[in-house]
Amino acid sequence: MRIILISGFLGSGKTSLLIQMMDYLTRQSPSPRIVIIENEIGSINLDSRMLDGKGLTMREMLSGCICCSLLSNLASEITHTAQTLAPDLLIIEATGMANARDVITGIHTSVDESLYSSVQSIVIVDASRLPYLLERTPRMVSRQLEQLDAVLLNKTDLVLPEELGDVRAALREVVPDARVIEVSAENGVSDESWAEALLQTETGAE
Numbered sequence: 399m400r401i402i403l404i405s406g407f408l409g410s411g412k413t414s415l416l417i418q419m420m421d422y423l424t425r426q427s428p429s430p431r432i433v434i435i436e437n438e439i440g441s442i443n444l445d446s447r448m449l450d451g452k453g454l455t456m457r458e459m460l461s462g463c464i465c466c467s468l469l470s471n472l473a474s475e476i477t478h479t480a481q482t483l484a485p486d487l488l489i490i491e492a493t494g495m496a497n498a499r500d501v502i503t504g505i506h507t508s509v510d511e512s513l514y515s516s517v518q519s520i521v522i523v524d525a526s527r528l529p530y531l532l533e534r535t536p537r538m539v540s541r542q543l544e545q546l547d548a549v550l551l552n553k554t555d556l557v558l559p560e561e562l563g564d565v566r567a568a569l570r571e572v573v574p575d576a577r578v579i580e581v582s583a584e585n586g587v588s589d590e591s592w593a594e595a596l597l598q599t600e601t602g603a604e
């Protein structure tokens with residue numbers, strides 16, 4: 399079982415992108431065995447009816463944040479999912495509060511490593527708000543970008559082409575070596591972008 403963690407600021411587009419990722423994955427393999435853990439009550443909700451019949455199962459953890467109060471529940475949920483459903487892929491959408499590093503450290507320390515093959519971290523960044531957030535809460539931004547395999551720089555449709563270079567450069571200052579993929583959930587994400595975002599690399603425990 400491979401695990402993908404999707405995190406990023408409140409409203410950055412996690413659920414919108416997750417829905418499109420499901421569409422991509424179901425086109426790649428017609429009945430993928432995927433379980434989604436939603437730790438979100440967001441503006442766009444994943445409707446379990448959208449997932450029925452596609453080999454997708456959703457589990458919700460809505461009473462707190464998986465990076466802190468629900469971290470041990472997350473570990474039990476992952477363990478239970480692996481032992482009962484044994485999907486090929488487990489995707490976790492974290493709350494806007496969560497730092498990928500905390501969640502991943504929790505998984506590495508509390509879930510038996512024989513139950514999963516890798517943990518990938520994809521962080522969603524809202525391109526239209528990044529300059530503001532970097533000015534107001536730079537430490538929070540860098541905390542959120544601490545442990546990742548790819549950044550999806552989303553909402554590029556809201557940024558003027560002449561301003562996108564500055565946003566890109568500002569992001570690069572925080573994560574110089576990260577794999578950054580520029581996307582817009584609004585305009586649709588290309589298969590090439592998904593292939594690049596989902597390239598298998600593993601985020602190790604630190």
Ligand SMILES: Nc1nc2c(ncn2[C@@H]2O[C@H](COP(=O)(O)OP(=O)(O)OP(=O)(O)O)[C@@H](O)[C@H]2O)c(=O)[nH]1
Pocket residue numbers: 406407408409410411412413414415438439440441442443493494552553554555556581582583584585
């Ligand atoms: N213009 C534009 N709007 C977007 C894009 N992606 C998401 N949105 C909008 O941004 C809002 C938040 O999107 P969500 O997908 O719910 O974001 P989220 O990160 O899951 O939000 P929370 O779960 O509340 O943290 C919605 O109104 C989306 O329609 C994008 O690429 N461009």
Ligand SMILES: [Mg+2]
Pocket residue numbers: 412413414438439440441442491
């Ligand atoms: Mg959401």
